[in-house]
Amino acid sequence: MSKIEDVKVLVETGKSKKVAAAVQEALDAGDKAQDILDAMIASMGVVGDKFSTGEIFVPEMLIAAKAMSKGVDVLKPIMAGDTSNSLGTCIMGTVAGDLHDIGKNLVIMMLESSGFDMVDLGVDVPAEKFVEAVKENDNVVLVACSGLLTTTMPALKEAVQTIKAACPEMKVIVGGAPVTQEYADEIGADGYAPDAGSSAAKAKELIGA
Template identity: 65%
Template sequence: MSKIIEVKEKVEAGKAKLVPGLVQEALNEGCSAPDILQAMVEAMDVVGNKFSSGEIFVPEMLVSARAMSKGVEVLKPILASSGSVSNGLCIMGTVAGDLHDIGKNLVTIMIESAGFDVIDLGVDVPITKFIETIKEHPEVKVLALSALLTTTMPSLRETVNGVRESGLTGFKILVGGAPITQAFADEIGADGYAPDAGSAAVKAKELIA
């Protein structure tokens, strides 16, 4: 377990150059890929809490997210082979007017690790782009929408409404982001809500079950 703790500490500290080697060492010691991934998610939860409380700022958070993504690169082949059956396609994006991508990027990492293929449309994504992408990929199982600002909550509502009104079906809509609550998700007609990256992966699997 000591290597996993070290991985966790280095992700938290944003040591991107050290994390891949430590992840490999943890694997060599017999630690499982999901356990290592969970440790990195926990590290990012700590970082997220520090960011929320004003102890650290965006640059520090980005450095930690980069360190985690370097670790995930080592785990991806193992996670992919262990989850040999794909859970299908997830289309992901931050809604129009919102330029935040840290939370979305963490959710992408977690949903990929849960066995989904992900198309990440990035930030400030207009409703038309989501609809076009769904039309191009009718096999999509989950549409994951992120809003990180209180001021872009109306944009999230409009995006869900726009997708519903397009008449496209066969997929579930998952929403999340700092200001979003279960009550708001219910109000705007989303199929699921996740408060953080780890639960987003769990919820995505629940939605398609």
């Protein structure tokens, strides 16, 4: 089995203590950093699919994401100088009144590993703060708003509509347990991801990557 295959298996199975060494071994064996990253992204895609179908649950997904982050840490210094692979900046936050961050953090990890430069606004983010972040950061191509409570659905609507009013061309993606495609359409969002596993593919689709 190739070193890259080793890395893929370790990410899929969430062996975070072994991933960094395996990534380094793959690099030492001559594998390119981008190829290793692509392999880990593919692994997280598999994990995301398993999560979407109910084969695994949030804990397993978090463990795999943590394993991947250990691998990404090894690659970051090597890839830092190469901005050609960046898909652009994505602003992400959990909307006002909502303090959930596990889902948001998973999505950030998925998008970051797919090539987005992520700006994490944290939780309980007022609508205006999303707009400020769009204006303050370079090359913003996407805003991702997360809402995990039914009580914060109006805040999600306000966030999307505030962003759209200030930046009509900006693509906005939404997600969270109570959110549906219908609701996303109703509030004017450009995209909806039912879970972290599907967020990267949807985000890339929205920006035409």
